[in-house]
Amino acid sequence: MNIQPFKYIYFLGIGGIGMSALARWFNINGFAVAGYDRTATALTNTLEEEGISVHFDDDIARIPADFLKDTAQTLVVFTPAIPADHSEYNYLKQHGFILQKRSQVLGLIAGGMFTIGVAGTHGKTTTSSMTAHILRHSGINCAAFLGGITQNYGTNMLLNEPTGELKNVPCVVEADEFDRSFLTLFPEIAIVTSTDADHLDIYGTHDSVLASFSAYVSQIKPQGRLFMRKGLQLAEKTQAKVFEYSIDEGDYHAENVRIENACFLFDAVHPNGIIKDLTLKVPGFHNVENAIAAIAVGLEIGLSDDQIRAAIASFGGVKRRFEYYLKTDTKVLIDDYAHHPAEVKAFLSSAKALYPDRHVTAIFQPHLFSRTRDFADEFAESLSLADRVILLDIYPARELPIEGVSSDLIFQKITCDKVQCLKSELIDVLKQQTCDVVTTIGAGDIDRYILPIKDVLQTT
CATH class of the missing domain: 3.90.190.20 (Mur ligase, C-terminal domain)
Structure with a gap:
């Protein structure tokens, strides 16, 4: 399934931070968008200001008539928080509309673009935000769906400029392993920052976590690239070309790391040379390593040393990350x-x-x-x-x-x-x-x- 046959996108739970990001993307890219949520919030106010119809009572009559005319033209996006007895949910389900969870729809959007997926049990929010910022700061038309609020943009997403052809427009996606939702993605470029044991309430064992990451990297396009933190055991699971990175060794790594005026300065070493004297205002040795991965993607996209140096220096970080x-x-x-x-x-x-x-x-x-x-x-x-x-x-x-x-x-x-x-x-x-x-x-x-x-x- 892809998004091309759809004309109308209806959201059940449109006010959540992740759902509202999808709604805004569809709206800016020419789809008719409407939705329901339980209460009005600053996010739903923003959606309405952008021309999206939002209502707050569970009433089938409030769904715009055009959205109900043809089940083949309307995609319904729902959050699992919608109760089982919700009238609109049950009506749309019983009348044959296609209902998809947020992660599934994010996979559909990314599948129509040039996907850069950033996964890992930790580090993925900062790394995906850095990657998106490097592209946007360098003038690349791109979209991004992130897991945190970026300081540079005050949002968890970046909207691409509308264009008739999306397949070459980069889309940076924070690929979340929590409920295996990253398995909806088939990226051209992927970063994996870590595969530590986590979410064992969901996975049960570390082996299950590793199996899920193995499945994720197996979905990278055969001509794609995997930038993997050195030491992870994923190279044999993918057809993509694999590069390793870390703070101090690998195909991409940092040298001459030092601290000056509460900033981290370093040189970025890559297979074709070295970018000297990078300044990272977001503190942390782990953030230097995250930056190395983001820089690797920027170089793969074709950015210059000067573009990367300027973007890294201007990265403001993510809310609640240092x-x-x-x-x-x-x-x-x-x-x-x-x-x-x-x-x-x-x-x-x-x-x-x-x-x-x-x-x-x-x-x-x-x-x-x-x-x-x-x-x-x-x-x-x-x-x-x-x-x-x-x-x-x-x-x-x-x-x-x-x-x-x-x-x-x-x-x-x-x-x-x-x-x-x-x-x-x-x-x-x-x-x-x-x-x-x-x-x-x-x-x-x-x-x-x-x-x-x-x-x-x-x-x-």
Whole structure:
């Protein structure tokens, strides 16, 4: 199936960040778009301002008449959050309309463009955002569907300029392994940043995770390219030409990495030469490595050294990825989305490198009972890189509690100075500490406490 036969695109749950991105893409590329959502939000307001019809009551009569005339011309995109008894959902299903999930439709869009898929258990959001920024900053007409809000553009997507022919227009897609949704993609170029054990509540075993990534790279077009972090075991699973990258070795790697004025400077070595004196404002050794992968794609697309150097220097990062909220001579506050032990280790290693002579407090909120159970020892080891850890209770997200699983599994094995508390107690606990560099870490709702933490730091 492809998107060409469709004229009308109807969304059930149009207001979500991912769904609204698809709606905007279809609208800008000449499709008639409408949709339902439960409540009005800033995102639905933006959609309406762009000419998309949105309604907020479950009423079949509110679906535009043209969308109901011909089932072959209307594609329905739905979110699994739509309840089973939803009137519009059941009407469209019973009357033979084609219903697709967001990941399936994203695959359809990407399948009609030149797809650059960025996958990995960690690093994919920053790497895909860097890749999209390098292309857009260099004047390439491209689209992008990302997993985070970019600082440069204030959105999780980039819209391509409308054109009659899309097959050569690059589309950068963050290829999500969570529910195997990246298996809807058949990219021309792919990056794989990591294949660590994660989402074991979904996959069960690390072997299942690896099998899913193997299936993903097998779908790269035979004439395509795979840029794979050195050490991953994926080369035999694809017909594409494979290149390895890392921060310090591989076909693409960094040299002369140093820190100046809280920026990372480095040279990018590639098979045909070297790009010297790149400046990356987004801190972190892991982000230098992410940049190497994005640079590899830029070179493959045909960009010049000067285009890449300028794009890297202007990359502003992604919300909740090493994001500064306070930066003075006496107080620093950094927020990061890290929720896997490898991510926590990479983040804290970079923070300690940036501030080698200062005291680092890590406030960590574990994400998921299952992930805490599966990686308690690894979390404790990574967190112990800090000088002090304030450990919060587990953010459950989609899970119910698991008997015997709490943040105490991590707390008992942390080897640095440590405090354990409920998030409701965090601000009072923080007031009792002498703080210098403070980091908030986690994928739950810890970001809601950033501004109160900032107030404490500025008044103590």
